[in-house]
Amino acid sequence: MVRIQSHTPTIKAACNYNAEKSPEQVAFRDATESITWKKLDEYSRDAANGLLKYAAQGDRIAFLCESSVSYIVALIGAMKVGCIVSNLHTKTSTTLLEHCITQLQPKVLIVDKQFTEQVDQLSNEALQGVATVITIGESDQECSLEALYGTGSTEEPDVSLDGDDPAFIWWTSGSTGRPKGWCHTHWSLYIKGMKAIGRTGIDPNSRSLTSLSPSFGAWTNILLRTVIGCESAHFMRDWDPEQWLQTVDESNITHSGMVVTMWKDVLDQDLSRYDLTTLDMIYTTGEKIDTETLSQLRQQICENIYQTYGSTEMTGTTLYNDQMKGDRIKSIGKPQMGTELRIIEEDGAPEDKLEPGEVGEIIIRGPDVPAWAWRDSKRTRETFRNGWWYSKDLGYKDEEGYVYLEGRADSMIKSMGMKMMPAPIESVLTEHPSVEEAVVVGVNDEKYGERVTAVIQTQQQNLTAEDLNDWCLESNALADHKRPRSYHFIDEVEKTSSGKVDRNATREKIHTDE
Structure with a gap:
């Protein structure tokens, strides 16, 4: 029997495909500039060759940036080198930032101009091994992103990437301690992007708007969805509900998602001044939505809305628009495509499944799991067992299989x-x-x-x-x-x-x- 060798896609390859099939389509846009798929391919190739002075395949490149076209060019450039990229939290303490950098040991640190003072406060120990700090925007730093361009090389770096190669390290928020880094491969990233396309229904004519920071896993899902689905993504650098409304109106945005608190900010504005009819779908993430906010969003923003549940480790469930009614609004939905979810005895085995209505620990298994906890094999073994992610979240299923979240196991009160x-x-x-x-x-x-x-x-x-x-x-x-x-x-x-x-x-x- 002759077996056909399947092709394992990478984010780098997906960007190249988009440059070939939709060269003049806008890929990304921020408040001041936009870039087509063709130009993104050219500029990121240029950036990649510049980065080769400091890093090679398998090295880490860390980013302390907010969303911008320039940042995207640098990020894709780093992935074309075959480096493992990681977005650091921009709103964190110097101590926690040093912890993440020490764990990563990056060869290159790329920062927005606004965060250069924060970098100056980092200890020499944390920056040990960092070959250069590259700044996006004018600053007093020795090296800027613009200085990387003009290498004269039109060839992509000669690297061979496999689907199982590590590609991206995502950091948890640190709500239960210090942030933990989870390493995703090219394959798991591709699956995440396909899942995102599946639940949103985007196509090359879609235009998404996000105000999330790159340090959020939800932001990376948008990046993956955009690259794999060849849509257009629009960035808001800072949260401003009026600016969000204006951008939706002027740029004919079709998709957008954010936490419930931000949606409430939007609802507090004078909506009559804006045309929001191009919105095909909106979504909420990070927290449950209440009945009143859901009703207002459907009446005033977009009739089609869904809610997701997931984490830095992996995506879990989706509650779609036609399911969000009655008491089911309190649900987080059902497992996404290709995902298994069980409710078991807390810290039990996957076989210890509980009956509907019984509260237990939520465990999830799917193809988009991370490869490991970065530099923490013990945590990898504790968090993932036989492919199942032990979430430490407590919840239950109803008779129809909808999942309801009760909270974190460590949030339980004993009174x-x-x-x-x-x-x-x-x-x-x-x-x-x-x-x-x-x-x-x-x-x-x-x-x-x-x-x-x-x-x-x-x-x-x-x-x-x-x-x-x-x-x-x-x-x-x-x-x-x-x-x-x-x-x-x-x-x-x-x-x-x-x-x-x-x-x-x-x-x-x-x-x-x-």
Whole structure:
């Protein structure tokens, strides 16, 4: 028998294909410039040959950048060299940034001009092994991205890439400690891109708009979808709801997604000034959507909306527009194509499946898993077992197979001998018209063991703990023992660099206030 050797695609190859089939189509656009697939191929090839002075195939190149056309040129250029690329969190402490750089040991660090002062604060130990720091934009640094161009070579670097070769290191947000790097191969990235195309239905005529930072896994999914699907992606460097509306109107945007908090910002604007009819689909990620916000988005922004659940490690579930009705709005949907999901006894074996309605740990298996935790084989073995990702998230399935997220296992509150998850309590509190966001944590207490404590984000100065206590007592969805025993009112909930609720920082703030 003769077996046909299949071709393993890479992101580098996909960019080359797009330059051949759609040379004059705009590939990426930011606030000041755009670039076609043909020019992206040319400029990234030029950048790749310039990077060869400092790095070779298999070396790491780290980026401390926000979205821009120049950044994309450098990123694709690095991948054409065969380097392993990694986006660092731009909104993090110097200590955590040094941790990530020390773990990566990059040969090249590419930074936006605005972050050069942050780089200047890094220790010599963290930068040990970094051959050069390249700046995007004018600065006092010795080397700029523009200086890489004009090498005179029109050939791509002579590298051979395989689907199993490491390509991209994604960093977690560090919500449960220091950020962890997960290494994805060219093959797993391609599968992620295909999954993204499958759930969005994009094609070469699609135009996406994102305000996410490159340090988010969700941003990289958009990059992959754009490159593999040959669509156009538009970048917003900083979040501005009015600018988002203006860009959708003027650029005929068809797809866009963001966290629920940002969608609420959009809904607060004067929408009558903008034409949003080109939007084919929008989505939410990072947090559950409430009924009122969903209704407003459908009426005022776009009728077609979906919600996703996933992580830096892998994508999980999708809840599509026609499924988002009734109590199912609280669901995170069903597993995406090619993905298996089980609810098992916490820390149990994959065979220890629970019945519908029983809360347990969510484990997921699929072809887009990372190859390993970067420089941490122990974590790789602990997090992935026989191909299954142990998420540490707790949830359950209903009789129809829809998945419901209860929260993190380490967020569980143990009060008066009873175990409870914050999510159902937070859901009841956020239904109050004066509550913008609620975070529920357990605080050490002599009487309760852990006292159920609610941190409330509100702009209503007359809202009191008594008001919310009465609200919880009147709710049929909340048992009395789960009712918060104390409340703290703040202007803004603590978030991680990726926009997730930072429960550790919230708990520390409570201790400080008390």
